[in-house]
Amino acid sequence: DAKTTQPNSMESNEEEPVHLPCNHSTISGTDYIHWYRQLPSQGPEYVIHGLTSNVNNRMASLAIAEDRKSSTLILHRATLRDAAVYYCIPVRAFAGNTPLVFGKGTRLSVIA
Amino acid sequence: GAVVSQHPSRVICKSGTSVKIECRSLDFQATTMFWYRQFPKKSLMLMATSNEGSKATYEQGVEKDKFLINHASLTLSTLTVTSAHPEDSSFYICSARVPVLARGTDTQYFGPGTRLTVL
Numbered sequence: 061d062a063k064t065t066q067p068n069s070m071e072s073n074e075e076e077p078v079h080l081p082c083n084h085s086t087i088s089g090t091d092y093i094h095w096y097r098q099l100p101s102q103g104p105e106y107v108i109h110g111l112t113s114n115v116n117n118r119m120a121s122l123a124i125a126e127d128r129k130s131s132t133l134i135l136h137r138a139t140l141r142d143a144a145v146y147y148c149i150p151v152r153a154f155a156g157n158t159p160l161v162f163g164k165g166t167r168l169s170v171i172a
Numbered sequence: 173g174a175v176v177s178q179h180p181s182r183v184i185c186k187s188g189t190s191v192k193i194e195c196r197s198l199d200f201q202a203t204t205m206f207w208y209r210q211f212p213k214k215s216l217m218l219m220a221t222s223n224e225g226s227k228a229t230y231e232q233g234v235e236k237d238k239f240l241i242n243h244a245s246l247t248l249s250t251l252t253v254t255s256a257h258p259e260d261s262s263f264y265i266c267s268a269r270v271p272v273l274a275r276g277t278d279t280q281y282f283g284p285g286t287r288l289t290v291l
Contacts, residue, residue: 092277094277098216101263101285103267103285104216104267104282105282106280109279151277153277155277157204157221159267159280160280161218162208162216162217165215
């Protein structure tokens, strides 16, 4: 499995954009980049994923470096409800029923 | 998105007793479900892969006789913590993947978790 490196923690002011970085320099050409987040005392939830192109959905945007060795999850306007641990996880394409392997993630604090 | 439920959400038991946690996929069928454990301030650790109609696959270091997994149907997997001890107190989370063959990757959906406290 590709290794990932994320900051242990980050802090943001409410209503400000947040850029959460992830390094995945050993990523395989067939690995998708998934992001999940875990709110306090809850199970993780899917946020977004991508392969090569930048992606947008209602929750966030994902910017993927051209060499695919890093990516950035972008929350355009942080709210207090976005306070969570964010996990960047490479996922092998067509991997079948392979479980997600979680690293330490980034704990995002949002200040009102 | 797909929904995964867990029951109970919270349980307190005495040391030596057994506790069963249910994980259900509510709007899809899951031939495979996963069980994770999470200690405070730590990340999720995969315990085992639950396969419908066959034996579970356990991660290294997880005692299969202590953590009994049964995947009796395509929508239900159960984790039984047998002879629970205080060190088994943790947050247990199940999940399932919804494969989308039309694309190369799929999404994993997680239950809300079960907080087990063993006194």
